[in-house]
Amino acid sequence: MDQKKKKMKGANWHSFWQLLKNIHLPWFWIALSFACNMLYSEVMLRLPGTTAGLLGGNLDHKVLMDAVLFYVMFTIVLCADTALRSPASHIAARNARRSIWKRMLHIRMDYYDEHDPAELMSTITNDTTTAMQLMVRYIVAFLPDLYYAVRALKEISGYNIWLMVSVFLLLPIKIAYMFFIGHWRYKTQEGVFREIGG
16 A cells, blocks of 8 residues: 555656656746846845944935945846746746646546536646746745845854854744645645635
């Protein structure tokens, strides 16, 4: 029984990688969005140093110009990230729908007798769009977020080593919270998409 489960799990992963290969992800748009996310992380790392002077009551010309420059750069990078990630997600969703639709055209007819056509259409449209948006988001944001976390911890340790230690102590709580919220959101979204399919 366990071997059968492992075999099914391996087959599912094989199908997943095969699907990714057939989708033809828009790597050009993904690369641009990835670079923009790296720039966004770099800009956000300047936030503490930029706002420290303002929060301390320092209104010198240089402090004000640094703050203005930061918020201008922040707005530009944020808009660019949205503009670049949107076509990457939509092109990936379109390619995934085409790939799944071609696959469904070659399925035996008795498969459609056993499955609700409305749920199948919902899978092709809503589920595929959501899956591709999340996939592009993780591909684009995972390494920049990791880079930001490492650099931020380094900056925090420069201010106060005990402050960094407190962040590490709170990390398990944050991870547990993410697992709980992720599980809850998964069950909620599953119900939502089941209702949409119906």
